[in-house]
Amino acid sequence: NKVQVDVYGGSTSPLQHFTQTVQPDGVWTLSLPSTRMAEERLQEVPEYKGIHVYSQNPIAVYGLSNVYTTTDSYLAIPTPGLGTEYYPSCMYDDNYWQLSQAVYPEPLAGQFVIIAPYDNTNVTIGPARTDTRSDPAGTISHAEGSTWTVSLMRGQTYLVQSTGLKVGDGDLTGTHIVSTKPIGLISGHQRCRIPVDGMGNSKNTIQEMIPPLDKWGTE
Numbered sequence: 001n002k003v004q005v006d007v008y009g010g011s012t013s014p015l016q017h018f019t020q021t022v023q024p025d026g027v028w029t030l031s032l033p034s035t036r037m038a039e040e041r042l043q044e045v046p047e048y049k050g051i052h053v054y055s056q057n058p059i060a061v062y063g064l065s066n067v068y069t070t071t072d073s074y075l076a077i078p079t080p081g082l083g084t085e086y087y088p089s090c091m092y093d094d095n096y097w098q099l100s101q102a103v104y105p106e107p108l109a110g111q112f113v114i115i116a117p118y119d120n121t122n123v124t125i126g127p128a129r130t131d132t133r134s135d136p137a138g139t140i141s142h143a144e145g146s147t148w149t150v151s152l153m154r155g156q157t158y159l160v161q162s163t164g165l166k167v168g169d170g171d172l173t174g175t176h177i178v179s180t181k182p183i184g185l186i187s188g189h190q191r192c193r194i195p196v197d198g199m200g201n202s203k204n205t206i207q208e209m210i211p212p213l214d215k216w217g218t219e
Contacts, residue, residue, distance in 0.1 A: 009037035083212020088187035107164025115184035116152035
């Protein structure tokens with residue numbers, strides 16, 4: 001089974017290409033040369049940070065972030081399973097940065113990333129369930145209840161974060177997302193504890209790729 005991976009890495013066309021022949025029951029682990037090639041850090045700015053995985057025969061794909069003390073992963077939903085309407089599942093703004101600002105100087109926010117597999121995809125976001133930010137300091141870009149639209153091209157991603165300043169309150173969960181073409185959605189948190197006021201040391205991104213509304217069920 002020939003498996004191919006295109007990494008856009010900030011370029012309008014894939015910056016790197018990988019190919020591997022995978023045998024039945026085989027596993028191929030691909031480590032990117034640089035985290036920055038795939039990590040989305042700019043708030044509400046379209047970037048070419050998508051990763052395209054395609055193969056001759058069906059495969060399962062997992063994404064893994066192995067950052068020290070905050071490892072998390074997600075199951076990738078294949079393109080036929082994508083849709084045009086979503087509700088992200090995030091978590092409240094976390095207060096850990098207030099306790100350790102020397103280590104984590106920016107407020108820790110809930111977040112979701114939109115991935116566009118098709119050109120000229122218009123995505124309408126909102127009403128937002130809490131304020132969103134335009135920079136790591138928490139400057140408000142869209143107030144709670146706002147709705148806005150962004151146009152994305154194939155391979156582009158779009159990061160939306162809460163301000164991180166409404167500890168135990170600000171939460172993007174339930175923000176309505178509608179697109180003109182199928183998109184992918186990864187939602188979670190920049191780094192949080194559950195519960196927010198807990199004293200444990202678990203601080204993870206709780207990232208998951210969310211199924212679209214038309215794929216939901218009743219059981």
